[in-house]
Amino acid sequence: MKELALMKGNEAIAEAAIRAGVDGYFGYPITPQSEVMEYLMLQKPEERTGMVVLQAESEVASINMIYGAAGTGKKVMTSSSSPGISLMQEGISYIAGAELPCLIVNVVRGGPGLGTIQPSQADYFQSVKGGGHGDYRLIVLAPASVQEMADFVDLGFELAFKYRNPALILTDGLIGQMMEKVELPTQKERVSEYDQSWVTTGKTKDRERNIITSLNLDPDLQYEHNLKLQEKYKSMEEDVMFENIECDDADFLLVAYGSSARICQKVVELARARGKKVGLLRPQTLFPFPTKEIARRARRLKGILSVELSAGQMVEDVKLAVNGKVPVYHYGMLGGKIHSPDDVLKVLEEKYMGGY
């Protein structure tokens, strides 16, 4: 019996979190994602599943609460938006360095700085390339619907625990605020067994003490540790996810994620109606990036247009994937403005005809 609801993307994240058996949420209000915590507080999750929900004094405090709880093996998460995620970068680097699982949700807004509250996709670099200091990567999921907002919570935790790495849901104010039908996941039991090889839950007689740290003063050890991290990130490739929308006979591809992809779905329809064989490759994981998939399709393409609500960030990864074989272009509105299907179509037609 399917459980259906009509909700906002932000609310879907919150409801899915309770159902995924999440142990704790620590967050701070910021537009356009305050509904996540408001919904959680309203649901009384301490009564539903015993989940802890705490409003911290800041995003810096939130991410450090996550760090502490994650070190005990609990399923914990936070959500914020661009300026707040910037505050979390130090904490995220620590979590990645200490190899802890957790889920962070970024409902991106226009920047830089305090910016706007309108949607944007200009945090791609911050999420996929680093953001915090050091050689680390996050697992990055990119939902394009309220359903995926719900589904990616459990998926995010699955991957985070599989790899002992923080996972980030990179969404935006459009998906966060829009309302769609969603099939809610079934309630999972909260886990009660913790991997005693690393969690700080109390040194019992049968084991050595566990230390959660990212500090390694011995350069040889830190080198080994970094090699291990890099191996881990390479191995994440097996969990790459993407959606293929009419790509198989296409001679021109759009590459877009999240709300930009929703807009591009319409562009594919419009272009095809005008006789152009256009497809949309929609990454659902931005790390691991569907590099191989784009590379293998490149041979048959006239060109690729990366469409993002930014000055062009993901386009660099597309260019790396095709490695010069095919021209790659970028188009996108900046600073919180949203491009329309017609805006994209106009640029597409120029590039399709071989324009520069």
Next chain:
Amino acid sequence: MEIKEIIKAENLVYRRTPLMTDATLSYCPGCGHGTIHRLIMEVVEEMGIQEDTIGVAPVGCAVLAYDFMDVDCTQAAHGRAPAVATGIKRLWPEKYVFTYQGDGDLAAIGTAETIHACNRGENMTIFFVNNAIYGMTGGQMAPTTLEGMKSSTSPYGRNNETMGPPYKITEMIAQLEGTYYVTRQAVHKPGPVRKAKKAIRKAFELQKENKGTSLIEFVSNCNSGWKMTPNESNIWMEENMFPFYPMGDIKVDGQLVKD
């Protein structure tokens, strides 16, 4: 007497200070922010210091304060205004520098910056508008939200046990040696408004004496966040906020005021 005989230039006794810009205030009807902005600008006008005054705006409802006050302003990241103001005041000690912050800005995310600017005794003025809620982002709980008070993140009322009780950061900061003048005021009635204006004037004048930080807390209303009419919110404020956040001077001339 005909009204038109009264309304003449020579009979003018009060007009809105020209140091408030022409922009319509973006604050909700009845919100104390408008009154407080105006009082600060009246003092700047009366002291003739518009050219030497620099304000630092917060993140919160007053993020747009710089649209309404006709003085040079810097917009600070959430909670960082005291640090931003320190940067300005240290390099321009002869200027009048003030921060204007809400309860989330000053007492949640900005706690460290607030404490340390006051501890260093920066010769500036901190205006702290405490309406026990996060207005701009939609009415979430603040560190100063009262026990039992409903907000969007305390929908069943603030539970002191799980969320911690509200705290009086003003009394805490008054303990620091670096603070010189700490007082709590209100602007919901004419009497308190006139007292508040005197406090603002005193705080600005103290900047010239290099004796330390002045902090004025304004206990104010948020009728939108509290879900009341403006007049209802002012009554509620008197009955509920004032007992917990009492009016009056907390520290004067560098000495804590004994009860």
Next chain:
Amino acid sequence: MAKAKGAIVVDIERCKGCQVCMVNCPTDTIGMAEEVNGKGYHYAYMKSPESCTGCTNCAVVCPDGVITVYRVKPN
């Protein structure tokens, strides 16, 4: 000694109809108009102009600073 004679001028379009002036007027001079301004607010006005003393209480509590006050001193 006769009371001072006062009058207020309300910037109708800027008034947000919050009614804070009305409850702080010591002589019950102020009322809220039945008409609304361009933003849909019932603006403040002198419903009993003869009782205004020009005390400025209304103007000093007005969050939007929309009130200008005039006063003729007695004698």
